[in-house]
Amino acid sequence: MKRTRKRATAAAALAATAALAAACASSSASTSAPAHAIAAETFTTSTPIKHVVVIFGENISFDHYFGTYPNATNENGTPFHAAPGTPAVNGLTPELLQHNPNAYNPKRLSPDQALTCDQAHDYKKEQAAFNGGKMDKFVEYTEKDKCTGQPVLFGEPGLVMNYFDGNTVTAMWNYAQHYALNDNSFNTVFGPSSPGAINLVSGQTHGLQPVDSVTGEPKVDPHTAASPDAHGVGTMITDPDPAFDDCSDKNHTAKDNLGAFQGRNVGDLLNARGVTWGWFEGGFRPTGEANGYAVCGTKHPNVGGQASVDYSPHHEPFQYYQSTSNRKHLPPSSLHAVGQQDQANHQYDVRDFNDALAAGTMPAVSFLKAPEYQDGHAGYSDPLDEQAFVAEEINRIQASPQWKNTAIVLAYDDSDGWYDHVAPKVLNGSHDSAQDASVCTSKPVKLGGFADRCGYGPRLPLLVISPYSKVNHVDHTMTDQTSVLRFIEDNWHLGRIGGGSFDVLAAPLTGMFDFSHPKAKPVKLDPRSGAVVG
Secondary structure (H helix, E strand, O other): OHHHHHHHHHHHHHHHHHHHHHHHOOOOOOOOOOOOOOOHHHOOOOOOOOEEEEEEEOOOOHHHHHOOOOOOOOOOOOOOOOOOOOOOOOOOOHHHHHOOOOOOOOOEOOHHHOOEOOOOOOHHHHHHHHHHHOOOOHHHHOOOOOOOOOOOOEOOOOHHHOEOOOOOOHHHHHHHHHOEEEOOEEOOOOOOHHHHHHHHHOOOOEEEEEEOOOOOOEOOOOOOOEOOOOOOOEEOOOOOOEOOOOOHHHHHOOOOOEEEEOOOOHHHHHHHHOOOEEEEEOOOOOOEEEOOEEEOOOEEEOOOOOEEEOOOHHHOHHHHOHHHOOOOOOOOOOHHHOOOOOOOOOEEEHHHHHHHHHHOOOOOEEEEEOOHHHOOOOOOOOHHHHHHHHHHHHHHHHOOHHHHHEEEEEEEOOOOOOOOOOOOOOOEOOOOOOOOOHHHHOOOOOOOOOOOOOEOOOEOOEEEEOOOEOOOEEEOOOEEHHHHHHHHHHHOOOOOOOOOOHHHOOOOOHHHEOOOOOOOOOOOEOOOOOOEOO
16 A cells, blocks of 8 residues: 555656646647748847857866867877967966876876776765865776776876867867857766756756656656655756656666656747757667667767767756657658757757758757767767867858857866866755765755755866857856856846756856957868868
8 A cells, every 4th residue: 555655646746747847848839840940030139149059068177178278289189389369277287287186197198099988977976086175086086997898998097187188179279269268167066967968958956756767657766866855856966868768778678767857947948938949969860669669779980999879868958858858759840840849849860950050940049969979978989079070060050141140159068077176166065965075065055955966066168159259268257057058048038947946146158258249250170180271
């Protein structure tokens, strides 16, 4: 009897989640094809920006990519020479390079070491590495002991401390040269990829309901949702696959619990205003069907010949919310429907974005996620493959008529545990004795009183590429992942997410723009080398 009652209560909780999600969807939602494309220029905006494109990369700390910017060694790789007057960043000083408080000093990684081991980037381990703000325990807590058995991967003791310079991450440094870079931007909370993606689209990692992958029943599982309440609803601090996705959990065969989110995301806000938008991820287009589930089987090799499946379900934040999910990975009903409400429900393959861009129907708000081999995540991707994706997409956008009123934001989901020397200001604490260290327990819990939402976490790269970007500019405004969310909310007059979202604390991105008139010119980069070619 108790088990039946428990299941009924959990089922009611999931039903409430689904009902809330459905209520957040546009009342005019339809699976039929929209009659015509809607030009993004027709929407009222608070700035000259009519298109935002967020390219959301994987697992990079600021020091890992920009620690020695703008000074490259030019020993090997693509040459990089900074323009005179290039501003400095808060980076790796000679003292930090030669007498670092960690167990090893940082070392430069060369282009032939681009494929590296993955590091540990757990919610709890990152806090331990920060050691109360001393930033001196990375080797002990976030360095992994060895590579994953792939001989192509580079690894050595102290690897977690190491960094790339402009001879490897050449495209990123060239974008910083010609547009705006922020050296004071942070992961909204500590932890891995999925919480970072959720913070980008909602700023709220609380409200996660664990769901059985095979039966679809809600569960009470502290390993999927930290600090669960009586109904199992808790906070995301790990990487469960999304509940509303056929391709999750290896097509629902691995029997790992999935996650379903309550509450609203920015897609719900955009739908309410009728603004066109979409999440575009490599490998989203299915390759077949098995046991009634769509299969996402597309694979590509990275520069080292390692092949991985393109689509990663836990990198797709909108699939955690029923209101914005495309469970069966259905294609858009037509090319001019991309960005509008139809059977795809705003979730697409990257190829759909490129097709819409070529047709002149790019949505007002677009989130781009590279296929795994190009997303920058150590262990299966690398900066060389990442810059190829980023440069190809930006080259396309800059060659289009939409470039004149577009802002491209390069942002990241987490730090991978890579060393960064800047201790973040913790704006929201957490007092979960099982998960939180002193860096979090010493701070008040402000946003909704929910546990396990401690942040800010590690410092991450952030760039804005636009005709309205400040040129060769380093912005020092303290921002976070939800600053991108806030810019979208403010630009299209969407209002705030509510419910304890970090968006109410986020600083705007306006320090990276000059809206008086466009000054920054398009800069074409070679996708393979990252060098300027036109």
